[in-house]
Amino acid sequence: MSTAEIAIPIPRPRPHALGPLATLARRRFQLTARTPRELFVPLLTPIMFALVIAPALKTALHTDASYESIVAIGTVGLLIPLNTMFSGLSVIVDRISGAQPELLTAPIPRGLLVVGNLLVALAITALQVGVLIAVAVARGIHFHATAGGVLWFLGAGVLFTVGMYGLAEILASRVPRQEEYIARVPAIAILPWFLAGALFPITALPGFLTWVAKFLPLTHGLALMRYGLLQDSSGLHAIWGMSDPAAMAALSLAVVGGFALLLTAASIRVFSRAAVR
Amino acid sequence: MNAIEVTRLSKTYPGGVEAVRGIDFQVEAGEVFGLLGPNGAGKSTTVGMLTTTIKPTSGSARLAGFDVSREPIAARRVSSVVFQEPVVDRSLSGRRNLEIHARLWGVEPHEAVARINELAGTFGLADLIDRPADSYSGGQRRRLEIARALVSHPRVLFLDEPTVGLDPRIRAELLEVIASLRNRTELTVLLTTHYLEEAERLCDRVAIIHAGRIVALDTPGALLAGLGRQLVELRVDGSVNSALASLRERGVAGEDAFAVGSRVTVPLHEQSSGDAIAAIHELGLAGAISAREPTLDDVYLRLTGDSLAAAA
Numbered sequence: 001m002s003t004a005e006i007a008i009p010i011p012r013p014r015p016h017a018l019g020p021l022a023t024l025a026r027r028r029f030q031l032t033a034r035t036p037r038e039l040f041v042p043l044l045t046p047i048m049f050a051l052v053i054a055p056a057l058k059t060a061l062h063t064d065a066s067y068e069s070i071v072a073i074g075t076v077g078l079l080i081p082l083n084t085m086f087s088g089l090s091v092i093v094d095r096i097s098g099a100q101p102e103l104l105t106a107p108i109p110r111g112l113l114v115v116g117n118l119l120v121a122l123a124i125t126a127l128q129v130g131v132l133i134a135v136a137v138a139r140g141i142h143f144h145a146t147a148g149g150v151l152w153f154l155g156a157g158v159l160f161t162v163g164m165y166g167l168a169e170i171l172a173s174r175v176p177r178q179e180e181y182i183a184r185v186p187a188i189a190i191l192p193w194f195l196a197g198a199l200f201p202i203t204a205l206p207g208f209l210t211w212v213a214k215f216l217p218l219t220h221g222l223a224l225m226r227y228g229l230l231q232d233s234s235g236l237h238a239i240w241g242m243s244d245p246a247a248m249a250a251l252s253l254a255v256v257g258g259f260a261l262l263l264t265a266a267s268i269r270v271f272s273r274a275a276v277r
Numbered sequence: 278m279n280a281i282e283v284t285r286l287s288k289t290y291p292g293g294v295e296a297v298r299g300i301d302f303q304v305e306a307g308e309v310f311g312l313l314g315p316n317g318a319g320k321s322t323t324v325g326m327l328t329t330t331i332k333p334t335s336g337s338a339r340l341a342g343f344d345v346s347r348e349p350i351a352a353r354r355v356s357s358v359v360f361q362e363p364v365v366d367r368s369l370s371g372r373r374n375l376e377i378h379a380r381l382w383g384v385e386p387h388e389a390v391a392r393i394n395e396l397a398g399t400f401g402l403a404d405l406i407d408r409p410a411d412s413y414s415g416g417q418r419r420r421l422e423i424a425r426a427l428v429s430h431p432r433v434l435f436l437d438e439p440t441v442g443l444d445p446r447i448r449a450e451l452l453e454v455i456a457s458l459r460n461r462t463e464l465t466v467l468l469t470t471h472y473l474e475e476a477e478r479l480c481d482r483v484a485i486i487h488a489g490r491i492v493a494l495d496t497p498g499a500l501l502a503g504l505g506r507q508l509v510e511l512r513v514d515g516s517v518n519s520a521l522a523s524l525r526e527r528g529v530a531g532e533d534a535f536a537v538g539s540r541v542t543v544p545l546h547e548q549s550s551g552d553a554i555a556a557i558h559e560l561g562l563a564g565a566i567s568a569r570e571p572t573l574d575d576v577y578l579r580l581t582g583d584s585l586a587a588a589a
Contacts, residue, residue, distance in 0.1 A: 023380040027366065027373075034368040099366045099374070102425075105328050106381040107354035277290070277331045 020108045024116025031098070032090065032120060041086065043128050045078060051139055069143060069230055072136040074198030076129055077222045080161050081189035083128055087121040088168025092178050104275050111268035114169055118264070121165045122158065129157060143229045153228030155253055159260040160221035164189075166263025173267070173274040192218050203238050214239050217259040220252035278342055279303040280433050280465035281310070281327065286336035287489075288322050296322040298489035299336065304465055304482075306432070309458070311480035312469040313573065319489040320469035321361060324437045327467070328358050341432045354382065356433040357426035361441055363418055367411035371402060371421050374410055375428050382429030389428065396424040400454060416447035420454055427464075434458070436468045440475065455479055473573040485577055492580040497573060504533065504571035504579070505546040509553045511566045513539050520562050529556045535579045542575060 032039065055068060094100040103113055137143070145153075167188060175181045195209060196202070196218035202210050213219045223235030233245035240248040281304035288297040297319040304310040312320045325331030327338055329349040338345045343352040357378075365374050372393060379389035397406040400420040410418060419439060426434055436455065440448045456479060458466055470476055476483045477497045484494040493500060513520045517536040524530035530543040545553055550568035557566055 019383075020381050023377055027369070027377050030369060030373070031366060097367070099364055099377075101330070101360055101362075101364045102358070102378070103381070104330055105353055105356070105358050106378075107350045107383070108381055109350070275330065277325065 020106070021112050021116055021119075024103070024113055025119040028090075028117050028120040029123070031094075032087075032124065035090070037086075039124065039128075041082075043079065043131065045075075045082065047075075047132060047135060051135065066142075066230070068136075068141045070226065070232070071199060072133070072141050072143075073226050073229060074193075074222060076132060076157065076225060077160075077196060077198045077218050078190070078193050079128055079132055080125055080157065080221075081164050081193070081218070082185075083125045084121055084161060084164040084168045085171075085185045085189045087117065087124070087165060088172040089178060089181060091117060091169060091172035092175070092181055095172075096178075110272045110275050114264075114268050114271050117169065118162065118165050121168075122161055125157075125161045144231045145229050146231075149228040149231060151228070152249055152253070153225050156221045156224035156228065156256055159253070159256040160217060162260035163217055163256065163263045166260070166265075166267035169267035170263070170270045173270045192216050195219070196222055197235055197238070198222060201234065201238055210238075217256050220255045224249055224252050224256065278306070279339075280306045280308070280341055281467060282339040283323075283327075284337050286323070286326060286338055287334045288319075288326060288331060289334045295489055297326070300484075300486070300489075300491050302484055302491060302494060304467060306465050307463065308481045309466040309468065309479055311476040311483040312467065312486055313471065313473070313476045313483050313577070314469075314486035315471050318471075318486045320471075320486055321437055322489075323486070324358070324435050324467070324469055328356065328435060329353055355431060356435065357382075357429060357431040358435045359419075359422045359426050359437065359439050361438040363415075363422070365410045365418060365422060365425075368409055370408060371397070371406045371410055371413070374421065375406075375425050378425045379428045384429055392428055392430075393424075396427055399457075400424045414447070415443055416450055419443065419447070419451050423454060423458075427461075431464070433465045433467065436466060438469050438471070440470070440472065452478065473577075477573055483573070485573075485580060487577075487581040493576060500573060500576045501571050504544040504575055506570070507545045507550050507568055508571050508575060509543045509545060509550055509557065509566060509568050511541050511543070511557060511562065513541055513562055517541055523560050523562065524557070527556055527560060529553050529560075533579060537578055542578065544571065544575075544579075 053071070100113075104110060133143070171181060171184060171188070175184070195205065195213045196216050197213065202213040202219060205213060219239060223239055226232045226235050227245060227249050233248065236245060236248035236252060240251060242248050281302075283300060283302050285299045285301060286297060287295070287299050289295045300319075300323065302310075312323060314320055322331055326333045327340065327345060329345050329352060333346060340352040341355040343355065345352045366377070375393045375396070376389060379392065384392065393406070397403045400423065402417065402420060402424060405413060405417060410421060413421060423439070439455065440451055443451060452475065455468070458464060459479070468475070468479060480497060482494065482496050483500060484491045485500075486492070517539060520541055521530065521534055521536055524534060524541070524543060529548070531546065534541065534543045536542070543553065554566050554568065
């Protein structure tokens with residue numbers, strides 16, 4: 001009697017989500033690092049505002065030195081949307097001429113692709129905000145940061161970036177071409193900035209626009225960042241009208257957190273649905 | 278267990294376009310299976326459903342036993358795809374492209390290193406593997422994509438029109454590469470193409486797909502054998518239907534004779550081409566007559582009334 005050896009394939013263990021997520025984030029970072037446009041272009045406008053326009057406005061309007069500090073934080077509110085929208089653009093490039101089709105056939109939940117991109121958008125935004133703040137300090141602009149204040153600043157910055165990146169991913173998933181995506185960027189990244197108290201208090205706006213501004217996540221984010229780095233709670237007061245700055249900050253953080261959660265969940269859903277025809 | 282099992286699979290896109298209409302086929306493990314048909318026949322939609330990027334409207338499909346709709350991640354784990362269009366991260370090196378695939382498909386890092394080096398050697402990429410993929414020629418990039426698909430030891434490999442858009446020299450080179458995959462006995466390959474010679478040369482069995490339906494499925498030899506050893510082709514000036522009727526009445530043509538435009542094709546089963554041509558001349562039907570061996574294009578033409586080369 002003869003015997004036969006039968007090779008039984010051993011199923012490969014299911015990879016943990018963190019491994020693929022790290023791979024996706026590293027890939028996105030490597031692609032971004034080879035596209036200097038994504039790193040430097042979003043910085044140009046905010047730095048121009050912080051270093052050129054704000055001092056000019058201060059002189060022209062005869063305001064005090066703290067106005068430069070206010071505008072420096074305000075420009076963070078321009079930098080984050082611009083940077084996240086640029087990151088969203090790379091999603092379209094990846095879909096049209098990159099390896100996204102291959103990634104969609106990988107044995108991983110497709111939402112990981114969104115989270116991997118988000119991690120890199122967060123890291124690059126953090127780097128750019130750091131550069132902006134460092135340049136502002138080098139230019140002689142003063143901040144009054146405490147440990148607690150920095151945490152408020154970071155919380156607002158991170159959550160607002162997460163929410164804005166979710167918005168960018170949704171737009172990238174729903175828009176077929178780069179040209180159409182770019183045409184929508186000013187309305188999403190720049191228009192709210194003029195309403196959110198970046199250059200002047202929202203109470204200076206016409207009454208109905210003040211109400212509109214109170215519903216913008218950017219208004220809450222900027223008020224929180226100023227509370228954190230400048231100890232200035234006037235932005236929070238203009239939104240909530242309360243007397244306890246910490247309570248108002250917590251409420252605004254909840255608004256920005258809700259924005260981040262909602263947009264991230266929506267972006268994963270929209271991306272996953274768009275990936276399957 | 279079959280490597281691929283497709284049962285009454287259909288896809289209707291929004292707007293009512295029926296791309297795939299209830300197709301059935303099975304592919305055994307280790308088999309090279311071809312889906313042959315022109316553009317728009319439903320080949321890529323079928324591959325899209327099997328690779329879980331297109332949602333079937335009805336029916337089911339299994340890869341190595343995993344249902345693509347109910348267990349999509351498990352189905353993706355046992356398969357890899359080489360796409361019709363180039364799909365690589367061009368600014369990354371060839372090695373990095375392969376590493377990313379290995380990581381996402383769960384290949385252990387030390388195994389991935391060895392596997393990538395082995396595949397780079399096998400596919401003639403050893404000297405370029407550390408260069409950015411955008412410096413590769415079209416053929417090199419295609420070889421990189423095939424190597425990438427093999428990094429994870431897939432049980433099912435999909436090649437979706439892998440030679441489309443390549444110049445003849447690179448195409449010939451790539452066909453050699455694909456032919457070499459037949460030596461990997463553990464690998465099942467589903468190849469879509471509209472090139473007849475690719476299907477004849479590479480596939481164990483071929484399904485001819487037309488307007489979303491499989492109209493024939495067999496080995497290339499059996500499909501060709503259905504048309505006999507030779508056929509006669511003639512151009513008719515008048516009515517092709519009358520010509521066909523006359524040929525059948527005279528016993529030159531059987532029921533499998535067919536006409537497309539002014540061209541009538543008569544498969545010859547028992548009679549010689551000389552006898553058939555003499556009979557056609559006696560009937561005074563044609564100005565130009567030729568005899569030749571049948572091709573898969575003739576099989577396709579008889580089944581669909583349309584030339585594969587023209588339809589592609």
